[in-house]
Every structure is written in structure tokens, then in C-alpha cells.
Amino acid sequence: MEELTDRCARFKLSVKEDVEVAIHAPLIEDGPVLIGKFCTKRRINMELAVRVLRSVWRAKHSFEASDLGENKVMFLFQSKDDMERVLLLSPSAFDKYLLLLHKLVRGEAVKDIKFDRSPFWIQIHGLPTMCQTKEVGMSIGATLGEVEKVDANEKGFCLGSYLRIRVNLDVSMPLCRGRKVRLGGYGAKWVDFRYRGSQYFVICAERSTMMNGIV
Template sequence: MEEITEGCAGLKLSLREDAEVEIKVPLTEEGPVLIGKFCTKRRINLESVARVLKSVWKAKHSFEVSDLGENKVMFLFQTTEDMEQVLLLCPWSFDKYLLILHKLVCGEAVKDIRFDKSPFWIQIHGLPTMCQTKEVGESIGATLGEVVKVDANRKGFCLGNFLRIRVLLDISLPLCRGRKVRLGEHGLK
């Protein structure tokens, strides 16, 4: 093994191979591009995807769909507003398979994107009404994943039957069936 290591240590690029190519990164920091991955091993029909999602997403302007292989798709929007609307309404599914969407940022390569997280709305039931606050939602949500939003009014309350939290969940892990929430110092819920 040492012989191989020593042999490789002396390898160098030739003058022709060592030539550098400089490319310019686009000036815009954000473009209206989403990269999606379908959570299935089955091949997805791209024509069906484009037809169905164009009617479901109801974008004001048209968008292009390109196959990237391995059930990955690029959605190129004409406007950032259409793209943001699609992201806001995540998660999406197609033919019963989860579609994970990722907003492509400047300088990012598709091969480096990890499609292991997706936003979901979580409902927290059984809390006392006055405990249904933004702070409580953030505390409980942080035990599940990254909290994106807590559905609360301007004063920080969610006065309904339950508290809604939008959390970025790691989809490679099984879903949790519940959480223990301590009310005050003594009570367990």
C-alpha cells in the first residue's frame, strides 16, 4: 500500500493539463430557479409532471421544466413571485411521491444539493389556549427541526383549536408520533 501512495505522490499535471479556465459567475444573487427531486426510484414522466404542475401551481407566467436525471428536475420561472408562491405552498407531491424543492442560489451545483429536508405544517393539539403562542411554537418546533414559521397573530397568539408550526423536517428520519410538553414546573402533558 505504501508503494502505491509513494507512486501517486509524484504525479503532477502536465503543462497542457494545468491550464486554468476562468468563468464569470452571474451577477444576480438569486434567480427564479427551483431544483426538485421526486422521492421514488420509479422513473417519473416529465411531460406529465410539466402538464400537471402547470395547472396545479397556477403560476401567473409560464415556467420551463428540464430533466436533470435521477428524478431531479429544474423549474425555470419567469418571475421570482411565481417561484416564491410555489415554495410557500410546499410540500408538493406528484403521483403520491413527495417532491422536494430547493431554491438554487448563485454558484451552487445540483450535484451538491442534499434533498433530505422538506417543510411541513405541524399541528400541536391539547395545549391550554393561553399557551398557544409563537414562543411555545418555536420551542416545540425546534425539537422537530428548523422552525420556518409559527402561525400566530401580531400579538404572538394562535387562538384556535391547535397551534400550527411550519418546520423543515429531515425526511430521512421516521416521523415522530408525539412530544412530551411540561406545563409549568410539575405538570406533564
């Protein structure tokens, strides 16, 4: 190993290899492009997967899909509104496998995308009704990941049967079943998490992660 390191250290570019080529990024805004990856080692039938996703996403305008290999796919939308709507609907799945989506921005290369995060709508069950507030949702959600939204009214309350939050999660970790919350002088109370998605287990084979409890 040391010998290989020494040889690499002595490696030098040839005159031709050392020539820099100036390239210019397009002067347009970031295009409506999503890069997706299915969380499975099994080879996905991409043609069938795209056909299913078209019916699920129901984009107002058509979009193109290109198979990038390794269960990765590029979605090129005609409309940014369609792209943003698909992101809002995520996570998506095909054949019981989670589809991770990444919004491609200028200067990014597909090979550098980690595909380790995905947003989820999470229902928090068991809170006292008057504690179902935006502030509480932000506090609980911050222990899980980056909170994108709390489903509350203009006064900051959610008076339904549960509080709903949208959190960007690290999908390399198992999903949490709930949290202990302390309600002032009333002591600690357990609240359950229920994840919006499909009614089956989603197995991320590459990361040996089982994401269960998704409803």
C-alpha cells in the first residue's frame, strides 16, 4: 500500500493532460430536472417504473425519463410546477422499493449525489389537542431531521386527531417509532409516529436499513 501511495504521489500530468478547458454553464436558471434512485440491489424494470410513475404523478405536462444505470433515472420536466408538485408528493415507491429524488442544480454531477435523504410526512399521534401547535411540531421534528413544514392553520394550531409535519430524514437510519415528550408538570408522555407512504415495508438493501411502520 505504501508503495502504491508513493507511486501515485510521483504521478504527473502530461503537457496535454494539464491543459485546462474553459467551459461555461448555461445562463438560464436551474432546469426542472430530478435525479431518482430506487433503493434496491435488484434491477428495476425502468420502462415499467416510469409508466407507473406517470399515472401516479399525473403531471400536467409530459416529462422525459432517461435510464442512467444502477437503478438511477433522470426526469426532465417541461414545467417547474410539475417538478415541484412531484417533490411535494414524495416519497414515491415502485414495486415496494423507495424512490429517492434529488433536484439537480447547476454544477452538480450525478455521480456525486449521495441519495441518503428523503422528505416524509409524519403524523404525531397522542399529543393533547391543545399541544398540537406549529411550535411543538418544529420541536419534535427537529429531533428527527430538517423540518420543512408543519401542517397548521394561520394561528399555528392543528385541531385534528393528530399533528402532521414534513421532515427531511436520513434514510440510512431506521425510522423512529415515536418520542417521549414532557408536558410541563404532567410528566413524560409517549407519542407515536406514523409515516405517510405505502402500507408495506420499504427495504433499502444497499444500506441494510428497514423502514417499517409506514402507513
